[in-house]
Structures are given as C-alpha cells and as structure tokens.
Amino acid sequence: MAEFNYHHLRYFWAVAHDGNLTRTADRLNLSQSAVSVQIKQLEAHLGHTLFERRGRQLVLTEAGRIALDHADTIFSAGRELVGTLQEKGRIRQAIRVGALATLSRNFQMEFLRPILNRPDVEIILRSGTNTALLQALETLNLDVVLSNRPPFQDAVSPFVSHRLTEQPVSLVGTPGRLKGKLDLIDLLTTQPIILPTADTGIRIGFDAWIERLGIRPLIAAEVDDMAMMRLLAREGVGLAVLPPIVVQDELNSGRLIEVDRLPGIGETFFAVTITRRFPNPVLADLLADRDI
Structure with a gap:
C-alpha cells in the first residue's frame, strides 16, 4: 500500500469542518478544483467515498464521519506535540449519545457509567426531541439515542431498538405529605397527584388502571419532564407517579418515600442505533448485557 498522504487528510478535515468546499478553498487561497482533487485522492487511497452531495451541501458519509473522528485525533495530537514534547497525546474515541430531553438523568448516568472514567x-x-435525535442518528451525527419512545419499525426503517430495561413505577411523596399514611388507594383518592402527560406510556397505563378501580384522583400537575416531576414531588406539591430511579437520591436520603409500586405499570428504556458498516466500538461496551 502506498504511504498515507496527510496533506490529503488535512484538506478533507478542513472541508468537513467548514461544510463547504468553496469556503475552504477561499480560506486556503486555493482553487476549488485543487481541493476537490486532494479529497478524491484520499478517497481513492481509502477505498471509500467520504462526502455525498445533497443540493449545494456536502454531507459526510459513514466512512467520512469515521475519517473525521480520526483526523480530529491526529491533528489534535499534533497540536499537543507542538505544545509540549514531554507529554504524549492520547488517542481518544468519541461516542456521541443523544438523549430525550425529558428522560431521567439518573437513568442516563447509569447507562454511561461503564465508560465514565x-x-x-x-x-x-x-x-432533544425524539424526532430531532433520530434525524441526527440517521445522518451519523449521533451513535446512539436513549429514549422511552422507540421509533416506528417497518421493513425499510434504518433503526434498531435495543431494549435496555423496564423500570417499575411507584407513588412517591414527602414524609409531610404522607403523614404516616401508606394505603395506596386511600392516598390516590385524597391527595393531589403529579402525573406524566397523556402521551406517555406511564400515563396510559396509569389511566387504564385507575379506570378499572373506579378512582378519580385530583391532578395537581401534568408534566412531560421527569426532572420537573422530581422537583415538584420534593416541594410537596403532590404525590408523584414515576419510576423510583428518577428520585433515587431523594429516596436514599429519606427526603421522599416510596409508598408502593403500581401494579402492571412500567417505563421501558431503549437504546436506538442504526445498522452501520463501521459501528462505533464503544457501543459494544455500553450495550453488552445491560440491565440498568
């Protein structure tokens, strides 16, 4: 194999970060054709197309995204070498994780724990939103998306949903709000309740359950953000219907008390990926034998 030409890689790296061939050529005081030739030579050497054109935009292919990750590492190491001759630049692998904005932070931390240190x-x-995150996943700007709402699957869908775990759902509240009462049905009929919004799996299960029981709870708040539900529960606004993992710290400290699990109601968490020819190797460590 011919020796790798890092000049070709640098031109590719510049265009990938600029996102525009004309802008890069102007900045480097070169013709567009000269820069284009350099990139084509790099593609020929690697045996893969690195960009695809969408209208007037250049979009990285999967191979291009991987090449950019390595180029970032290479040129970052070069800058470190210039800065100090006594320290080696570390080769680091980036993992891009998207998470539904309303997803439990505690769950996200547990998912990432194997690679945190x-x-x-x-x-x-x-x-972000499910739609925005899945779009970023499809364009290779993310490696994995964490969600409690798996994408629609059909024969042409590019998404793969990895079921991570199902968390039980409980009724929790402050000691002052409970006042020693731990009877689930009594609390649901006498205390204000903090609920997820109607489009969530937890709320759908909860509504069906109380319908069977013939209960009409007083709703204090309907919230689409688990972090906000946690804060409202801590303030004693009402009793919250949520997975205990969301308020694990408060349960451990005694600031909140878990009254009881709600039968048959749970929240399922998914890691969504797409089939890739060059999967991020760090994903294997995150998805192996997971039961958070």
Missing part, C-alpha cells in the same frame, strides 16, 4: 473515551452528550 475511561481515559480513552470522550463522551459527547446531546438532548
């Missing part, structure tokens, strides 16, 4: 791994964590 690894010096060879850089974690890039982003939050």
Whole structure:
C-alpha cells in the first residue's frame, strides 16, 4: 500500500469542518478544483467515498464521519506535540449519545457509567426531541439515542431498538405529605397527584388502571419532564407517579418515600442505533448485557 498522504487528510478535515468546499478553498487561497482533487485522492487511497452531495451541501458519509473522528485525533495530537514534547497525546474515541430531553438523568448516568472514567473515551452528550435525535442518528451525527419512545419499525426503517430495561413505577411523596399514611388507594383518592402527560406510556397505563378501580384522583400537575416531576414531588406539591430511579437520591436520603409500586405499570428504556458498516466500538461496551 502506498504511504498515507496527510496533506490529503488535512484538506478533507478542513472541508468537513467548514461544510463547504468553496469556503475552504477561499480560506486556503486555493482553487476549488485543487481541493476537490486532494479529497478524491484520499478517497481513492481509502477505498471509500467520504462526502455525498445533497443540493449545494456536502454531507459526510459513514466512512467520512469515521475519517473525521480520526483526523480530529491526529491533528489534535499534533497540536499537543507542538505544545509540549514531554507529554504524549492520547488517542481518544468519541461516542456521541443523544438523549430525550425529558428522560431521567439518573437513568442516563447509569447507562454511561461503564465508560465514565475511561481515559480513552470522550463522551459527547446531546438532548432533544425524539424526532430531532433520530434525524441526527440517521445522518451519523449521533451513535446512539436513549429514549422511552422507540421509533416506528417497518421493513425499510434504518433503526434498531435495543431494549435496555423496564423500570417499575411507584407513588412517591414527602414524609409531610404522607403523614404516616401508606394505603395506596386511600392516598390516590385524597391527595393531589403529579402525573406524566397523556402521551406517555406511564400515563396510559396509569389511566387504564385507575379506570378499572373506579378512582378519580385530583391532578395537581401534568408534566412531560421527569426532572420537573422530581422537583415538584420534593416541594410537596403532590404525590408523584414515576419510576423510583428518577428520585433515587431523594429516596436514599429519606427526603421522599416510596409508598408502593403500581401494579402492571412500567417505563421501558431503549437504546436506538442504526445498522452501520463501521459501528462505533464503544457501543459494544455500553450495550453488552445491560440491565440498568
């Protein structure tokens, strides 16, 4: 194999970060054709197309995204070498994780725990809506998406949903709000209740359960963010219907008390990926034998 040409890699790296061939050529005071030739030579050497054109935009292919990760590492190590000759630049693998904005932070931490202290791994964590995160996953800007709402699956869907765990759902509240009462049905009929919004799996299960019991609880708040439910429960606004993992610290400290598990109601967590020719190797460590 011919010796690798790092000049080709640098031109690719510049275009990938600029996102525009014309802008890069102007910045480097080169013709567009000269920069384009350099990238084509790199593609020929690697045996893979690194960009695809969508209208006027250049979008990285999967091979291009991997090449960019390595280029970032290479040129970062070069800068470190110039800065100090007594320290070696570490080769670090980036893992890009997207998480539904309303997802439990405690759950996210438990998912990431196997790699939190690894010096060879850089974690890039982003939050957003399910739609935005799945789009980022499909365009290879994310390696995995954490969600409690798996994407729709059909024969042409690119998504793969890995079921991580199902967390039970409980009724929790402050000691002052409970006042020693731990009868589940009595509390549901006499105390204000903090609930997830109607489009969530927990709420659908809860509504069906209380319908069977013939209960009409007083709803204090309907919230689409588990972090906000946690705060409202801590303030004693009402009793909250949520997975205990969301308020694990408060339960351990006694600031909140778990009254009882709600039968047949749970929240399922998923790690969503897409089938890739070059999967991120860190994913294997995150998805292996998971039961958070």
